[in-house]
Amino acid sequence: MEKLSISDLHIVLVEPSDTQRKIITTLLLKEKVKEIDPVSTLAEARAALKSHSADLIVSAMYFEDGTAIELIKFIKEHKDFCDIPFMLVSSENRLSKLEEFKQAGVAAILPKPFKPIHLSRALNASLDLINHDELELELFDIQSVRVLLVDDSKLARNHIRRVLENMGLQRIDEAENGAMAVTLIKENDYDLVVTDYNMPEMDGRELSEFIRFNPETTHIPIIMVTSESSDSAHMANIQQTGVNALCDKPFEPNEVRAMLAALLSE
Numbered sequence: 001m002e003k004l005s006i007s008d009l010h011i012v013l014v015e016p017s018d019t020q021r022k023i024i025t026t027l028l029l030k031e032k033v034k035e036i037d038p039v040s041t042l043a044e045a046r047a048a049l050k051s052h053s054a055d056l057i058v059s060a061m062y063f064e065d066g067t068a069i070e071l072i073k074f075i076k077e078h079k080d081f082c083d084i085p086f087m088l089v090s091s092e093n094r095l096s097k098l099e100e101f102k103q104a105g106v107a108a109i110l111p112k113p114f115k116p117i118h119l120s121r122a123l124n125a126s127l128d129l130i131n132h133d134e135l136e137l138e139l140f141d142i143q144s145v146r147v148l149l150v151d152d153s154k155l156a157r158n159h160i161r162r163v164l165e166n167m168g169l170q171r172i173d174e175a176e177n178g179a180m181a182v183t184l185i186k187e188n189d190y191d192l193v194v195t196d197y198n199m200p201e202m203d204g205r206e207l208s209e210f211i212r213f214n215p216e217t218t219h220i221p222i223i224m225v226t227s228e229s230s231d232s233a234h235m236a237n238i239q240q241t242g243v244n245a246l247c248d249k250p251f252e253p254n255e256v257r258a259m260l261a262a263l264l265s266e
Contacts, residue, residue, distance in 0.1 A: 003131040003133075004055065004127060004130055004131060005127070006031055006032050006033060006123050006124070006127065007032040007033065007034055008034075008055070009033055009034075009035065009055045009056050009123070009126075009127075010035040010037070010052075010053075010054050010055045010056075011028060011033055011035065011036050011037065011054060011055065011056045011057070011058055012037045012039065012045060012048050012049065012054040012056075012057050012058070013025060013028070013036055013037065013038045013039070013058045013059075014039055014040075014041075014042070014044075014045040014057065014058070014059040014060060014063075014068070014071065015038065015040065015058075015059070015060045015089070016040050016041065016060060016062070016063050016064065017060075018040075020060070020112070021038045021040070024058065024089065025038060027116060027119055028058075028119070030116065031116070031119060031120060031123060033123075037052075037054070040063075041063055041064060041065050042063050042065050042066045042068075042070060042071050043065055045057070045059070045071055046071070046074060049075070049078075049081055049084075053080065053081065053084070054084055055084070055085075055130060056084065056085050056086075056087065056107075056123075056126050056130075057071070057075065057084055057085070057086045057087065058087045058089060059071060059086065059087070059088060059089065060088075060089055060090055061088060061090040061092050061097075061101075062090075062092075068088060068090075068101070069100055069101065069104065071086075072086055072101070072104045072106070072155075073104075073155075076104070076105075076155055076158065082158075083129075083162065085107035085126040085129045085130065086104075086105075086106050086107055087106065087107050087108045087109075087110065087122050087123075087126060088101050088106050088108070088109045088110065089110045089112060089114070090109070090110075090111070090112060091111065091112040093111070098227075099227055102156075102227040102249040102250060103153040103155060103156050103227070103249070104153070104155045104156070104159075105153075105155050105156050105158060105159025105160070105250070105251070106159075106250050107122070107125055107126045107129055107250060108121075108122035108125050108126065108250055108252075109250060110122055124254075125250070125252045125253065125254070128163075128166075128252070128253035128254055129162065129163065129166065129253060131166075132166045133166070133167065133257075134167060134168035135167040135168055135169075135257055135260055135261060137261070137264050137265060138265055139264065139265060140191070140264055142167065142168035142169060143168055143169070143170045143171075144171065145169055145171065145191045145192060145264065146171045146173075146188070146189060146190045146191045146192070147164060147169055147171065147172045147173070147190065147191065147192045147193075147194060148172075148173050148174075148175065148181060148184055148185065148188075148190045148192070148193045148194070148195075149161060149164070149172055149173070149174050149175070149194050149195075150174075150175045150176075150177070150178065150180075150181040150193065150194070150195035150196060150199070150204070150207065151174075151176075151195070151196040151199070151225070152176050152177050152196065152198075152199045152200060153196070156196065156225075156249070156251075157174055159251060160194060160225065160251050161174070163251055163253050163256055164194070164256075166253065167253070167256075167257060167260065173188065173190075176199075177199040177200055177201045177202055177203075178195070178199055178201065178202025178203060178204065178206050178207035178210070179201040179202040180201075181193070181195065181202075181207055182202065182207065182210055185210075185211065185217055190217075190220055191220070191221075191264070192220065192221050192222075192223070192260075192263065192264065193207075193211060193220055193221070193222045193223070194222075194223045194225060195207055195208070195222065195223070195224055195225065196224075196225050196226065197224055197225070197226035198226070198227075204224050204226070205241055208222050208224065208241040208242060208243050209241050209242075211242070212241060212242035218242075221244045221245075221263040221264070222242065222243045222244050222245075223243075223244065223245045223246075223247055223256075223259055223260075223263070224243045224245070224246050224247065225247045225248075225249060225251060226246065226247075226248065226249065227248070227249040244259075244263055245259045245262075245263065247259065
């Protein structure tokens with residue numbers, strides 16, 4: 001399959017403000033995007049997708065007929081649209097509001113106003129989700145690497161799984177929390193664990209401690225995925241559990257590729 005470039009993208013831009021639609025459209029055109037379908041409501045966005053689909057959705061958060069999380073759920077639950085990357089553009093800065101979008105597996109979150117360099121990075125992160133680029137390893141056949149993916153959000157698991165599968169990883173088991181992960185770890189052998197931090201029953205820290213302090217699993221590399229700030233009190237101590245790498249949500253393919261290449265080559 002031929003890889004898409006930014007100029008190949010067909011974007012549905014969902015923005016209720018006429019002024020903001022014009023500003024974002026202008027910035028997208030400057031990035032060489034040629035096909036932009038601007039709409040102002042969630043209903044119009046759904047109609048546009050049903051009419052001619054899209055390669056990428058760029059959306060504000062709030063609309064007269066709902067919020068962008070409803071559009072994300074519509075996309076993720078529709079078999080024809082579930083693989084379309086979603087980029088959120090919003091002036092919302094409350095962590096509690098942004099958390100839901102991070103857990104839903106957005107490709108990128110851009111603050112309003114944003115700089116062209118931030119838009120360029122977000123577009124390239126979205127392209128990484130669309131284009132498949134298998135990771136080459138010296139010590140492993142990437143298709144044989146056994147991964148345990150742990151996250152209590154199914155939307156987040158689906159997003160992370162897609163990123164990993166696009167890199168050639170095929171043997172991926174899933175768990176909804178640390179307790180379920182421990183059961184799987186006792187029954188199976190894994191080459192890598194990718195885990196969320198905040199989870200019910202057993203969180204990512206407790207899971208990491210179990211893996212590190214168990215002689216049979218202490219060798220397994222751990223990537224912890226979190227939407228928390230890297231300088232938060234929780235994250236300041238997380239390295240003490242033996243986590244090999246921290247990865248922010250949204251789960252960006254380029255960042256993950258570099259981590260995997262480093263961890264699985266050791």
